[in-house]
């Protein structure tokens with residue numbers, strides 16, 4: 086790319102020189118780009134932005150890593166939320182299910198750290214607004230339904246929303262890992278995915294049992 090005087094148009098990318106003594110920028114013309122046929126044409130703002138985007142185009146690898154950071158952050162939040170849900174639950178079975186899954190979640194965080202290691206990337210989380218919102222709903226249930234017959238039903242539903250979020254994320258990550266040829270990573274993600282699916286199944290059973298007891 087070289088510079089040459091050219092006519093004026095608001096769409097073209099101006100070539101400006103900033104004068105430090107006057108503090109003003111003077112326009113001297115427009116940036117030109119040489120086409121494949123050798124002809125020089127003015128570079129428009131739109132073209133410039135497109136080329137800029139192409140230069141920083143993201144890949145499936147980037148998306149995989151970003152999503153991995155998202156679920157790493159989410160798991161750490163879940164690790165803090167589960168003991169509170171266990172303490173709040175009225176039924177000993179539901180409390181036990183939350184405690185058991187809290188221990189499993191610890192192992193899931195370890196698995197994610199292993200994956201970061203395999204990828205040779207630092208284990209770092211990325212704020213996940215979705216999980217913060219879902220956990221916040223669980224806290225609202227704990228406060229608003231404290232001492233009521235419906236508390237366990239509300240806590241079970243809140244926990245299942247968490248599991249469904251995790252199932253969606255791990256399912257996607259496993260599928261991307263396979264597409265990217267990362268078999269070891271896909272196997273680790275699948276172990277966690279199966280734990281999340283199993284937890285969701287246990288919660289469904291507990292929820293149904295709880296509803297039947299209340300209806301009897």
Ligand SMILES: [Fe+2]
Pocket residue numbers: 160163190193251281
């Ligand atoms: Fe999890």
Ligand SMILES: [Fe+2]
Pocket residue numbers: 186190247248251281284
């Ligand atoms: Fe989970």
